[in-house]
Amino acid sequence: MKRAVTLKENYEFRRLYQKGASAVGNGMVLYCRKNRLGHNRLGVTVSVKLGHAVVRNRARRRLREVYRLNGDKLRQGYDIILVARSRTTTAPWKDLNDTFLRLCRKLDLLKEDV
RNA sequence: CGAGGAAAACAGACAGUCGCGUGGGCAGGCCGAAAGGCCGUCCAUGAGGAAAGUCCGGGCUCCACAGGGCAAGGAUAACGGGUAACGCCCGCCGAAGGCGACUUCAGGAAAAGUGCAACAGAGAUAUACCGCCAGUGCGGUUAAACUGUGCUGAUAAGGAACAUGGAAAUUUGCCGCUCCUGCGUAUGCAGGCAGGCAAAAAGCGGGGGAUAGUGUGAAAGGGGGCCGGCGAGGCCCGCCUUUCACGAUUUCAAUCAACUCCGCCGCAGCGGCCGAUCCCGCAGGGAUCGGAAGGUUUCCACCCUUACCGGUGCGGUUUAGCCGCACCGGUAAGGGUGGAAAGGUGCGGUAAGAGCGCACCCGACGGCUGGGAACUGUCCGUCGCUGUAAACUCUAUCCGGAGCAACACCGGUAUGGGAGCAGGGGGAGACCCCAGGGCUGGCCCGGCCGCUCCCGGGGUGGCUUGAGCGUACCGGCAACGGUGCGUCUAGAUAGAUGACUGUCAAAUACAGAACCCGGCUUACAGUUUUGCUCGCGUU
RNA sequence: AGCGGGGUAGAGCAGAUGGAAGCUCGUCAGGCUCAUGACCUGGAGAUCGCCGGUUCGAGUCCGGCCCCCGCCA
Numbered sequence: 001m002k003r004a005v006t007l008k009e010n011y012e013f014r015r016l017y018q019k020g021a022s023a024v025g026n027g028m029v030l031y032c033r034k035n036r037l038g039h040n041r042l043g044v045t046v047s048v049k050l051g052h053a054v055v056r057n058r059a060r061r062r063l064r065e066v067y068r069l070n071g072d073k074l075r076q077g078y079d080i081i082l083v084a085r086s087r088t089t090t091a092p093w094k095d096l097n098d099t100f101l102r103l104c105r106k107l108d109l110l111k112e113d114v
Numbered sequence: 115c116g117a118g119g120a121a122a123a124c125a126g127a128c129a130g131u132c133g134c135g136u137g138g139g140c141a142g143g144c145c146g147a148a149a150g151g152c153c154g155u156c157c158a159u160g161a162g163g164a165a166a167g168u169c170c171g172g173g174c175u176c177c178a179c180a181g182g183g184c185a186a187g188g189a190u191a192a193c194g195g196g197u198a199a200c201g202c203c204c205g206c207c208g209a210a211g212g213c214g215a216c217u218u219c220a221g222g223a224a225a226a227g228u229g230c231a232a233c234a235g236a237g238a239u240a241u242a243c244c245g246c247c248a249g250u251g252c253g254g255u256u257a258a259a260c261u262g263u264g265c266u267g268a269u270a271a272g273g274a275a276c277a278u279g280g281a282a283a284u285u286u287g288c289c290g291c292u293c294c295u296g297c298g299u300a301u302g303c304a305g306g307c308a309g310g311c312a313a314a315a316a317g318c319g320g321g322g323g324a325u326a327g328u329g330u331g332a333a334a335g336g337g338g339g340c341c342g343g344c345g346a347g348g349c350c351c352g353c354c355u356u357u358c359a360c361g362a363u364u365u366c367a368a369u370c371a372a373c374u375c376c377g378c379c380g381c382a383g384c385g386g387c388c389g390a391u392c393c394c395g396c397a398g399g400g401a402u403c404g405g406a407a408g409g410u411u412u413c414c415a416c417c418c419u420u421a422c423c424g425g426u427g428c429g430g431u432u433u434a435g436c437c438g439c440a441c442c443g444g445u446a447a448g449g450g451u452g453g454a455a456a457g458g459u460g461c462g463g464u465a466a467g468a469g470c471g472c473a474c475c476c477g478a479c480g481g482c483u484g485g486g487a488a489c490u491g492u493c494c495g496u497c498g499c500u501g502u503a504a505a506c507u508c509u510a511u512c513c514g515g516a517g518c519a520a521c522a523c524c525g526g527u528a529u530g531g532g533a534g535c536a537g538g539g540g541g542a543g544a545c546c547c548c549a550g551g552g553c554u555g556g557c558c559c560g561g562c563c564g565c566u567c568c569c570g571g572g573g574u575g576g577c578u579u580g581a582g583c584g585u586a587c588c589g590g591c592a593a594c595g596g597u598g599c600g601u602c603u604a605g606a607u608a609g610a611u612g613a614c615u616g617u618c619a620a621a622u623a624c625a626g627a628a629c630c631c632g633g634c635u636u637a638c639a640g641u642u643u644u645g646c647u648c649g650c651g652u653u
Numbered sequence: 654a655g656c657g658g659g660g661u662a663g664a665g666c667a668g669a670u671g672g673a674a675g676c677u678c679g680u681c682a683g684g685c686u687c688a689u690g691a692c693c694u695g696g697a698g699a700u701c702g703c704c705g706g707u708u709c710g711a712g713u714c715c716g717g718c719c720c721c722c723g724c725c726a
Contacts, residue, residue: 006608044608052166053626061134061612068133069613093613 007043007079016043016081023106025099027087028063032080032107040074042067043081050086059084062093066100073101074109 007013020033035041044063046056063082074080088096104110 054624057626058612061610065133065613097613 007041007081012079013043013045013081016079020079020081021107023103025103027085027091027096027099028103029083029085030080030100030103030107031083032078032109034077035079039076040071041079043079044084045081046084050084050089055089056084059088062088062096066096069097070100070104073111074104075111078109080109 007016016031016033020031022029022031024030042064044060046059048056050056050059063084067080067082082100091099101110
């Protein structure tokens with residue numbers, strides 16, 4: 001994951017939480033907002049409430065893997081934030097993948113031909 | 115085989131596809147003047163035994179300090195060793211636990227001093243409440259001996275008296291009448307336990323005397339009750355047992371005054387005395403009714419005296435015992451409370467007691483033995499000392515502070531935010547008044563620019579070759595050390611390990627590096643190895 | 654990464670000096686009132702965050718662990 005395509009600053013996260021569109025699915029929450037860069041940026045949020053470091057790392061890695069495998073299907077020019085829930089670490093991989101696609105379709109992020 | 119305990123290792127593996135961090139390579143592509151950057155591709159490599167908690171110890175860096183010491187504060191604590199160091203590790207000692215292998219222990223000093231030990235308990239760090247014991251005094255009580263005195267009983271002797279009570283004899287013979295028995299023909303005679311009856315013999319029984327009683331009395335033991343600073347002890351009992359004496363029962367004997375009365379028939383009755391009334395009546399006699407006795411003598415009781423033998427009450431003296439109180443001492447055995455009572459057990463000893471003495475045991479200290487030391491011991495000596503220092507304290511040793519977001523450097527990127535800046539006058543002073551960095555400006559607002567201090571952004575280094583890891587040999591019981599050889603093994607910076615598929619019986623535990631290292635503590639599924647202990651079985 | 658404070662009854666707090674835990678509100682029962690409130694009387698209610706140790710004895714002293722709150726970078 002290139003560093004240029006990730007969200008890092010706190011104000012960027014807060015801006016998306018306030019002004020972005022959101023969708024809630026089984027095991028994740030997705031926020032998105034159009035940016036002017038012409039490519040997509042990803043931010044991942046895992047709360048301390050989910051558990052200790054191992055659990056949090058696993059949730060973040062699964063969410064990032066989902067984005068990586070499906071990134072080519074998305075429209076470009078959006079900031080996207082994925083928020084982990086407790087089921088993110090325990091759900092089967094297929095459910096997680098389907099949920100991500102369903103949420104993207106709901107927010108109209110997918111490309112036309114998919 | 116089962117149970118247990120110790121040490122150590124592992125912490126899914128392999129294969130494929132896609133993807134990520136770091137390092138290196140590339141004749142590749144793009145950008146750039148260059149340095150270089152980005153993309154692509156190949157190779158290598160990529161979380162732990164605890165990475166955790168941040169509980170100790172260090173390295174490293176900065177700050178402070180000439181150097182050192184004391185104090186304060188903190189930490190540690192048997193002894194010996196290991197280590198860079200440690201509160202860690204090893205060995206060993208001691209204590210506790212376990213049959214054992216083994217495990218656990220903040221394990222210095224309480225005889226330097228201070229503090230604390232609630233409640234309970236007589237007493238809590240030495241005390242004397244009760245108790246035990248000796249002595250003195252006072253009081254009480256029991257027993258014994260001696261003695262005084264009062265009352266009383268039995269026996270014996272004597273006396274007095276004839277008062278009193280009881281009893282017997284006598285007066286009571288005789289006469290008359292009636293009656294009875296025997297004899298007799300009858301007149302009459304004799305007699306009044308003579309006879310009759312009864313198998314026989316003997317007397318016996320009952321009553322009175324005399325309220326002689328559903329037995330009485332005495333002693334001992336038990337039990338009960340009462341009195342008694344409820345102590346020593348004393349008193350009572352109608353309860354129980356035993357013995358003795360008397361009585362009663364049945365055969366006998368003995369026996370509770372003198373004596374006396376009565377009994378199945380007969381064994382006799384009446385009169386005689388006194389009084390009253392009535393009748394006949396000169397004297398006298400009769401009838402009825404009532405009353406019962408008197409005299410004399412003797413005996414017994416009674417009365418008095420003496421002797422002797424007792425019983426009992428009230429006293430006195432002495433001795434002995436016991437109890438109570440007081441005083442003066444001795445003692446620490448006992449008091450069952452406590453976590454703890456000041457060595458333990460036994461014997462002796464003592465007025466009672468006590469390590470007071472002795473034997474055995476336990477503990478402390480000193481000496482000696484062994485050991486490098488803690489420590490140890492079939493040794494010797496002196497002693498018998500509560501616990502608590504995770505209470506103060508003492509002793510010994512160690513410790514300057516902060517932490518990689520430290521710190522250093524680069525560009526001049528950002529050029530920000532905040533605070534503060536001369537003086538003059540009055541007054542003895544406290545204090546008061548004027549003014550408030552510079553330029554613009556008469557002043558304020560505003561604008562621009564300084565000086566000092568504080569805070570703040572980005573990048574690079576620090577950053578992984580280190581008290582490193584593996585292995586062999588040597589030294590050491592071990593921890594560990596030495597030498598040789600081999601080897602380089604994450605270094606991110608919003609934070610890299612993930613997804614899918616297949617095989618292995620299953621892979622399911624706790625859990626993610628953030629400067630590094632040595633430990634400790636805490637969490638943890640499962641697997642394996644080594645040697646050990648106990649029990650059972652087989653040989 | 655570093656540091657500080659706290660955990661005691663349903664709630665809010667004392668007790669922190671070793672000797673066995675209290676206050677206010679709440680709650681329950683009774684009284685007062687026509688009734689409610691207020692008031693009066695009485696009662697119940699506590700693994701002192703958890704585990705272990707020191708001590709005769711721990712809420713208190715010591716060690717370890719868990720949770721909550723706050724500060725600084």
